[in-house]
Amino acid sequence: MMKKETSSLNDEIKQTDLPLIVGAGKKASKTETPLEKEMRRFNKMIEEINQHEENQKKKQQQEDQYHQLYQSKVIPAYTTLAAEKLHFLKQLHDIFVANTYTKREQRNFVDFVLAIIHDILPYNDEARQFAHYYVNLDVALMNKAEKKQFQNEIKENVGFDVDMDDFDAETIYEQSKGRNASGASYKEEDGEDEFKFDEDFFTPPPKKKNNSAPKPEEIELQTLYKELAKQIHPDLEPDEDLKKEKLVLMQELIQARKEHNLFMMLLIKSKAHQLNGTSSNTAYSLDKLKLYNKQLKRKLAEMKDEIAMVHFSNLFMHNGKITIRQNQPAEERVNHELKQVKKQLKDLKNDKEIVTTHDMLKQFIQQVC
Numbered sequence: 001m002m003k004k005e006t007s008s009l010n011d012e013i014k015q016t017d018l019p020l021i022v023g024a025g026k027k028a029s030k031t032e033t034p035l036e037k038e039m040r041r042f043n044k045m046i047e048e049i050n051q052h053e054e055n056q057k058k059k060q061q062q063e064d065q066y067h068q069l070y071q072s073k074v075i076p077a078y079t080t081l082a083a084e085k086l087h088f089l090k091q092l093h094d095i096f097v098a099n100t101y102t103k104r105e106q107r108n109f110v111d112f113v114l115a116i117i118h119d120i121l122p123y124n125d126e127a128r129q130f131a132h133y134y135v136n137l138d139v140a141l142m143n144k145a146e147k148k149q150f151q152n153e154i155k156e157n158v159g160f161d162v163d164m165d166d167f168d169a170e171t172i173y174e175q176s177k178g179r180n181a182s183g184a185s186y187k188e189e190d191g192e193d194e195f196k197f198d199e200d201f202f203t204p205p206p207k208k209k210n211n212s213a214p215k216p217e218e219i220e221l222q223t224l225y226k227e228l229a230k231q232i233h234p235d236l237e238p239d240e241d242l243k244k245e246k247l248v249l250m251q252e253l254i255q256a257r258k259e260h261n262l263f264m265m266l267l268i269k270s271k272a273h274q275l276n277g278t279s280s281n282t283a284y285s286l287d288k289l290k291l292y293n294k295q296l297k298r299k300l301a302e303m304k305d306e307i308a309m310v311h312f313s314n315l316f317m318h319n320g321k322i323t324i325r326q327n328q329p330a331e332e333r334v335n336h337e338l339k340q341v342k343k344q345l346k347d348l349k350n351d352k353e354i355v356t357t358h359d360m361l362k363q364f365i366q367q368v369c
Contacts, residue, residue, distance in 0.1 A: 020046055021284065038289035045296040049263075052303050066330035073334055075123075077341040082123035084345060085116055088352050089130060092361060099358040101365075103141060109365050110138045128173075135169040217262075220291050224265055225257045231272045242275060249275070262295040 024039035025032060032040070096109060113134045120127040142150065147164045154162050158176040230236070234247040249268060256264040284292070328336075355364045 035286045035289070038286060038293055039284070041293050042284075042289055042296065045293065045300055049296065049300055049303065052300075052307070056307075062330050066333055069330055069334040070337075074337050074341075077338055079123045081341050081344055081348075082120040082127075084348050085120050086124055086127050086130075088348055089113060089116060089120075089127070091352060092355060092364075093130065095355070095358060095361045099361075101362070105362065105365055106137070107141050109361075110134050110141065112365070112368050114138065132169040132173070136167065139164065139167045139169075216287070217260075217291055217295070220288065221257065221260060221262060221265070224262070224269070225253065228253055228265065228269055228272060231276060232268070245275060262292065263299045266292070 020043045021039045024043045025036060026040070028037070028040065092109075092113070101109070113130070117127050117131045117134070121131065139147065139150065151162055151164050154172065158172070160175070162172060229250070232246045232249045232253065234243045234250060237243040237246050249271060253265065253268050255261075256268060351364070355361055
């Protein structure tokens with residue numbers, strides 16, 4: 001049996017539903033005791049958390065399916081579109097360099113070309129030579145104030161000064177590539193890293209110790225940690241297969257204790273009962289349930305906040321109306337994007353057939369700019 005990775009077992013733990021308290025009531029009543037009330041609240045929050053987890057799992061499956069379809073269908077479509085756009089730009093470029101235009105017409109055309117190149121570059125590196133040519137032309141058409149502003153933007157982005165009187169986009173591109181390669185996040189000297197990225201690098205400095213008495217939540221976390229450590233400690237497990245699983249589970253328990261994550265510790269407790277083949281129907285005291293419910297309430301609020309943020313980030317405009325992108329099935333989202341690509345290809349074909357002369361290019365510039 002192969003050893004499970006920490007992340008895979010972590011996912012397995014998250015998929016474990018917390019068991020409900022047997023015998024707890026469903027509705028509030030005038031005769032229920034404080035313990036019965038906390039039992040009912042515990043079950044209610046557990047059911048709500050489990051439902052949120054299940055909904056998130058389904059949404060993640062939809063997202064995974066969407067990304068698979070995007071890779072297999074949408075990216076090839078955009079690659080084809082990029083090739084057609086580049087072919088159209090070559091056609092326009094040949095007309096443009098063979099004729100004369102006003103400075104305003106030149107600037108409008110350059111802006112149009114650079115916007116198209118921006119869309120093409122992720123899918124077709126051949127467009128880079130056109131980018132260099134038209135960035136150089138764009139700089140040549142700038143006034144002094146615009147050149148100064150552009151010079152400051154370049155310095156901010158790549159970290160060095162540029163002579164605007166001897167500007168060359170390709171040279172700057174190569175210099176910035178070399179600078180990024182030599183200015184990596186760490187250097188190697190004498191075969192060793194100057195510094196290493198480890199978990200301590202991302203860990204905030206420890207807080208000053210507080211000599212006050214520990215809170216009840218801390219006491220309960222420590223008690224639960226010791227209880228679970230006895231149940232899942234790999235050194236106490238004679239079965240080699242279970243020992244490997246408990247080793248990873250113990251690592252998760254240590255991490256949960258470090259993060260004061262009671263919810264994860266309760267999930268680990270449920271998983272431990274499954275591994276040990278023991279009953280999960282634990283009797284809880286009133287004080288313990290109050291502590292658990294406080295933590296579960298906090299966990300539920302965090303989950304709702306995360307859902308609200310995802311909900312907001314997936315809003316987009318469609319036909320003048322705000323739509324939630326994730327509410328659309330993966331196939332529908334992909335088909336919508338493919339439909340848009342197909343429409344662009346059709347429009348591009350028409351433009352290629354129309355814009356074939358100097359006069360038509362001038363009209364085209366006026367229309368699109």
